Amino acid sequence: MSDTEAAAVGSSVRAVRTETKNVVLTYDDGPEPGGTERVLEALREHGVTATFFVLMGRVRRFPRLFAEMADEGHEVGLHGVDHRRLTSIDPREVRRRTGDARRELEDRLGSEVRWFRPPYGLHSRDSWTAVAATGLTTVLWTDALRDWWDRPTDTHLEPVLTAARPGTIMLAHDGFASWVDGVDDGRPPTLDRGRLTDLVIGAYRDQGLACCSLTEALDAGEPVIDVRLAP
16 A cells, blocks of 8 residues: 555555564553553564554653664654544544654654554544545454453453464553543553563464564565544
């Protein structure tokens, strides 16, 4: 989906078609103290890079964490200015906010930002069109660790252990959106995100799979596209 304007409305990357043994690790809702640094530590120990979908408001609040993420070679995509559902915002505002955030993020990175993941994975026809107009490609996921639930860390491994396959885009989180991000999703889970990352990478490795960022996976494959829009 290199030509965003030619893509069908609602088109999103949901997996990678590849003959390599790679799976894509993605993290949402950061940067966040207590979460992001633990995830980065685990990734560093395994020599793995991932794709982080950041909230611009958090990048501004925690610039050192963001700089650490970027300096360690991880890929950065945009998750939004805050975590409000784009389907609840005027499309003209979605386009303005997303375009401004992309430019700010690129200025901080010193490189191009290609990917966008809408909060909650939700797009309407109008919000998808507004984001596409900024030159970003929407990325969703194949499976999720469901690490927004407050339950024992090991139980989040179920999709890794039961549905592991090359080209999977796995959704994880290095943060938890809250009122400061424009939403109220309840209490954050009591979860060691670094330990979970360590367990996920190890579980994939035991099945002969290696974790990487989205662009790394696409270097040896091609995107699997789905059209997904909120009803």
